[in-house]
Amino acid sequence: MKIPISITQAEIQKIYKPINPHTHKGIQGHAAIIAGSYGKIGAAVLASRACIKSGCGLVTTLIPKCGYEILQSTIPEVMVVTTTHEKYISEIIFDIEPKAVGIGPGIGQEPNTQKAFYEFLKTNKKPLVIDADALNILSNNNSWLNLLQSETILTPHPKELERLIGSWKSDQEKFEKTIEFSKQYQVIIVMKGAPTHIVNSKNVDENTTGNAALATAGSGDVLTGIITSLLAQGYSPIQAAQLGVYIHGLTADIALPETGYQSFIASDIIANLGKAFLSLD
């Protein structure tokens, strides 16, 4: 197995693009988030808020109808499109041209949601982040992996990774199988954990930020929003994955002296994004 390359501040500094003073929201990029189902609209809120708080100019979120008022009142900055079904995503139709799409947090696996995801994958050409239930749907429908554009970003936690690649007996085998998978489908795999590794067909990167405070509901949903935002701003997929994972972990390192491990929640990641980005300027 290749020796992982550390994602250090020095490496991130080379990737990070300070904001152009003459930019406007059109240039900053329009991101689309597809997330949520009845009881898990919070996942859509967290991903959408993280997305708009990571620098893209516009965010449109597609959710089932039941989440409309929740989204509009908790994040007025984000635009909302709803599906025909009340409780789950029944079709994926946008009247916008997003620069990047993040899909999966909290969407569940209803048959209609699976079908909508399949139809979306057949035509999507935009840079894409796939997380959570969208990963689980792919694990149950292996052949759909062939529909993915190259450099699509997959963000599995260990259980989601196991569903995708099968079980492993050692760390070495886990990495070998993940590298093989990334080569076969030409995708970038963010292997979430402590620490998080990023695998593409060429390299394995190891993140250097983050701590156990991140072991809390919704912290992965937030990561999806951050990486989608960076893609929409024009970062390449590998750069968006590296910078996104680094910034996500950094928020927990910044917050820890104030929150401690126990009281840190996913919203604290979002609340500390500003300080994390400022530390790169």
Ligand SMILES: NC(=O)C1=CN([C@@H]2O[C@H](COP(=O)(O)OP(=O)(O)OC[C@H]3O[C@@H](n4cnc5c(N)ncnc54)[C@H](OP(=O)(O)O)[C@@H]3O)[C@@H](O)[C@H]2O)[C@@H](O)CC1
């Ligand atoms: N507020 C909301 O709306 C929220 C909505 N959410 C949404 O809910 C949906 C279900 O997502 P989910 O990840 O909770 O369920 P699932 O895929 O069955 O995985 C759980 C199992 O995986 C394992 N496991 C996980 N991490 C691991 C690790 N680091 N290291 C090792 N093992 C690890 C662990 O397995 P165990 O060890 O218990 O066998 C655990 O029991 C999804 O769409 C998500 O976006 C959530 O984000 C929460 C907030």
Ligand SMILES: Nc1ncnc2c1ncn2[C@@H]1O[C@H](COP(=O)(O)OP(=O)(O)O)[C@@H](O)[C@H]1O
């Ligand atoms: N002990 C830990 N140390 C560092 N990072 C962690 C730790 N536990 C979890 N994380 C991070 O928190 C996130 C959890 O993602 P995920 O399991 O998808 O959460 P959720 O689905 O609840 O949003 C990942 O980015 C993971 O790397």
Ligand SMILES: [Mg+2]
């Ligand atoms: Mg998750």
